[in-house]
Amino acid sequence: xxxxxxxxxxxxxxxxxxxxxxxxxxxxxxxxxxxxxxxxxxxxxxxxxxxxxxxxxxxxxxxxxxxxxxxxxxxxxxxxxxxxxxxxxxxxxxxxxxxxxxxxxxxxxxxxxxxxxxxxxxxxxxxxxxxxxxxxxxxxxxxxxxxxxxxxxxxxxxxxxxxxxxxxxxxxxxxxxxxxxxxxxxxxx
Numbered sequence: 543x544x545x546x547x548x549x550x551x552x553x554x555x556x557x558x559x560x561x562x563x564x565x566x567x568x569x570x571x572x573x574x575x576x577x578x579x580x581x582x583x584x585x586x587x588x589x590x591x592x593x594x595x596x597x598x599x600x601x602x603x604x605x606x607x608x609x610x611x612x613x614x615x616x617x618x619x620x621x622x623x624x625x626x627x628x629x630x631x632x633x634x635x636x637x638x639x640x641x642x643x644x645x646x647x648x649x650x651x652x653x654x655x656x657x658x659x660x661x662x663x664x665x666x667x668x669x670x671x672x673x674x675x676x677x678x679x680x681x682x683x684x685x686x687x688x689x690x691x692x693x694x695x696x697x698x699x700x701x702x703x704x705x706x707x708x709x710x711x712x713x714x715x716x717x718x719x720x721x722x723x724x725x726x727x728x729x730x731x
Contacts, residue, residue, distance in 0.1 A: 543656055543659075544657075545681035548683050551565075552688065553688050556697055559696040561692070561693065561695045563696075570719065571719075574686060584661060585662050586624060586660060589627050589663060589666065589674075591670035594666045595633070602638040622640070629670055649674075649677035668700070672700030672703065683699075685698065686719055710723045
């Protein structure tokens with residue numbers, strides 16, 4: 543069975559956006575970006591909430607990346623190659639290839655996709671990932687922690703979810719970023 547992987551870039555105090563909705567402080571350097579590209583290689587289907595999808599659709603148009611460094615171009619290629627599902631009640635239509643729109647998050651549907659998949663699935667967007675964590679669907683959590691405190695905003699991990707995690711990998715980057723990779727334990731706290 544394929545694994546469902548939640549990856550987020552967050553501040554040391556656990557936010558993916560600051561109180562003003564900005565995430566400019568989370569821009570990865572080349573070393574971190576290449577690492578994130580490597581994480582993306584095992585993925586065949588990306589699950590997004592509306593807000594993250596609207597941010598990520600930037601990668602659909604190669605012209606947006608023209609003249610960029612090879613690691614940025616590579617991520618664009620990875621993103622365009624993946625199948626994508628956007629969960630949204632308000633988005634009228636998707637604007638990228640290989641993308642489906644699903645109105646409601648259905649844990650059973652995601653379980654079926656995991657069972658049928660030849661490659662891992664990723665889930666993006668803190669709110670959507672929170673639903674998947676609550677439903678017991680997430681297998682791996684990868685946090686790329688930026689060396690900054692932002693003091694508030696949108697949390698990377700949901701409140702009210704209690705789950706035991708097993709540290710599977712860690713890595714320090716020259717920029718001060720740290721990667722923590724966890725397996726979600728079958729044991730409940």
